Amino acid sequence: MTHPNIASDRINKLEDDEVFVFGSNLAGHHAGGAARIANESFGAVWGIGVGPTGRAYAIPTMHGGVDDIKPYVDQFIEYADKNRHYKFLVTRIGCGIAGFTDEEIAPLFKGCLNMGNVFLPQSFHNIITKSQSANNVMTPSLMGAIIGDMVGSIYEFNPIKTKDFPLMSQGMDYTDDTIMTIAVADWLMHDEAHSKETLVDTMRKWGQKYPNPMGAYGGSFSSWLTSKDPQPYNSWGNGSAMRVSAVGYWSESLEECLELAKTTAEVTHNHPEGIKGAQATAAAIFLARNGHTLKDIKEYIESTFGYDLSRTCDEIRKTYHFDPSCQGTVPESIIAVLESTDYEDAIRTVVSLGGDADTMGAITGAIAYAQYKGISRELDQFAKDKLPEDILDIVFEFGYR
Numbered sequence: 061m062t063h064p065n066i067a068s069d070r071i072n073k074l075e076d077d078e079v080f081v082f083g084s085n086l087a088g089h090h091a092g093g094a095a096r097i098a099n100e101s102f103g104a105v106w107g108i109g110v111g112p113t114g115r116a117y118a119i120p121t122m123h124g125g126v127d128d129i130k131p132y133v134d135q136f137i138e139y140a141d142k143n144r145h146y147k148f149l150v151t152r153i154g155c156g157i158a159g160f161t162d163e164e165i166a167p168l169f170k171g172c173l174n175m176g177n178v179f180l181p182q183s184f185h186n187i188i189t190k191s192q193s194a195n196n197v198m199t200p201s202l203m204g205a206i207i208g209d210m211v212g213s214i215y216e217f218n219p220i221k222t223k224d225f226p227l228m229s230q231g232m233d234y235t236d237d238t239i240m241t242i243a244v245a246d247w248l249m250h251d252e253a254h255s256k257e258t259l260v261d262t263m264r265k266w267g268q269k270y271p272n273p274m275g276a277y278g279g280s281f282s283s284w285l286t287s288k289d290p291q292p293y294n295s296w297g298n299g300s301a302m303r304v305s306a307v308g309y310w311s312e313s314l315e316e317c318l319e320l321a322k323t324t325a326e327v328t329h330n331h332p333e334g335i336k337g338a339q340a341t342a343a344a345i346f347l348a349r350n351g352h353t354l355k356d357i358k359e360y361i362e363s364t365f366g367y368d369l370s371r372t373c374d375e376i377r378k379t380y381h382f383d384p385s386c387q388g389t390v391p392e393s394i395i396a397v398l399e400s401t402d403y404e405d406a407i408r409t410v411v412s413l414g415g416d417a418d419t420m421g422a423i424t425g426a427i428a429y430a431q432y433k434g435i436s437r438e439l440d441q442f443a444k445d446k447l448p449e450d451i452l453d454i455v456f457e458f459g460y461r
Contacts, residue, residue: 066181067151080149080151081136085120088105088110098118117136119133133168148179167188197440198433202241204430205305205423206422207407210233210443212417212418213235220411223405232446264290280297292326292328292329292330299334305423308344321335329386346430367390368391372399373392373399394424400431403434
């Protein structure tokens with residue numbers, strides 16, 4: 061965040077829309093520290109040790125270790141997310157009488173970092189952001205999809221059902237997903253009218269320049285690339301979703317995002333499912349990069365596109381297999397992001413489902429990078445070292461969005 065929300069270390073009054081968040085005990089005996097301030101100044105009720113009370117919110121910290129505190133912090137984050145009309149001023153809960161250190165408690169509030177209505181202590185914010193950035197770098201936006209594509213490339217036809225695998229292997233390489241992602245970005249930047257005719261020309265230019273990528277192009281798409289009269293072929297395949305990420309980063313409004321995504325799909329994948337998959341992917345990226353929570357994204361995608369995002373990856377993994385359709389890959393790729401803790405975790409999760417790993421990696425990677433805005437330095441350089449110079453030129457020209 062450019063301007064992080066920092067709570068004062070001395071809170072002695074509240075505005076009408078502010079809530080004092082303090083560490084308590086399960087019995088609600090507010091006898092000392094911030095709990096006493098909550099009781100005497102902000103109406104925290106004696107005997108209520110969990111949740112909203114008066115003009116305050118109680119998080120118990122005296123009943124066990126950090127793992128015992130975490131469910132109550134998660135409950136607070138969910139409550140704050142549902143009550144965006146309030147500003148929540150978090151104190152250094154657990155770091156006084158309870159005896160925990162800031163380094164132990166701060167990571168529990170990682171999920172608050174991009175919530176505009178939660179204000180963290182400066183020490184918590186510093187610890188969380190330092191942990192995130194210690195080995196992470198910001199990279200040009202297209203690298204989110206490209207890295208996901210590369211990591212999944214060796215598992216497309218050799219699926220795995222575990223998250224325990226190397227993220228960097230010499231056999232990994234960019235595939236058609238990366239090439240067409242670059243083509244769409246090239247079109248967005250260099251055709252002000254964003255016409256279908258120019259998009260077709262640009263996609264065919266890149267496809268003909270790189271005719272034999274790892275994993276190859278799909279049969280219908282390969283024919284389209286070399287046809288004298290390229291026409292859409294009513295595909296519902298996930299090729300429309302794997303190439304659309306630049307749209308989510310480029311667009312200045314959700315309406316523009318949906319329209320551009322539709323355009324990028326229709327030149328080949330003009331089946332309703334092909335269009336929907338591209339739009340859902342681009343919309344998730346747009347919402348993530350504009351600060352919406354994963355919960356916001358889930359609700360929007362479900363209500364707008366009808367995808368079922370209520371399943372867990374553990375449930376999906378049991379019976380899932382290679383599926384080249386939008387309807388059979390886009391929801392699963394989004395769910396992997398919804399369950400993730402960071403970019404790498406999202407990629408590990410989606411590959412572990414055992415499906416169309418490179419394409420799902422590209423979809424998940426694009427959304428996850430928009431959400432977390434950081435990738436390990438080593439993984440980022442590993443991928444860049446494998447890209448040809450002309451592809452890197454587009455990556456850097458498209459830039460950081």
